[in-house]
Amino acid sequence: CRYLETGFVEQTVGQRIARTTYTSTSHELLPGCTFYRPDGEPAADVAVTAFSTAVEAQTAAIALGTAAANRVDDIADGGVVLVTTDRTLLAITSGSTLLVVTINQASSLGARTIAAEVAPLLA
Incomplete structure (x- = not known):
């Protein structure tokens, strides 16, 4: 993921990441990224969606x-x-952009840490 280092995600969620996939999004600069554990289960997913207005987002x-x-x-x-x-x-x-971070554990701290890293890039 060009805007989120694999090592950062591994440390944040406390799981080894074996591969990452990218998904095109409506945001011009940021693709979606899914980080997978060695067993194939997604450990973290970052999705970015651009809306017409901040209210819609x-x-x-x-x-x-x-x-x-x-x-x-x-x-x-x-x-x-x-x-x-x-x-x-x-x-x-952030403005009219929605950022959704999903992780495979009950940890708002992990999701917040990832979101705080990505959010400044949305402006």
């Missing part, structure tokens, strides 16, 4: 969180984080 972020999500106010324009027993989904916005 925020609405999409909040919708991903459901009622069980907690607010995120300390990364970019904010959003939500939803922690379940087997994964964490963090959705934040």
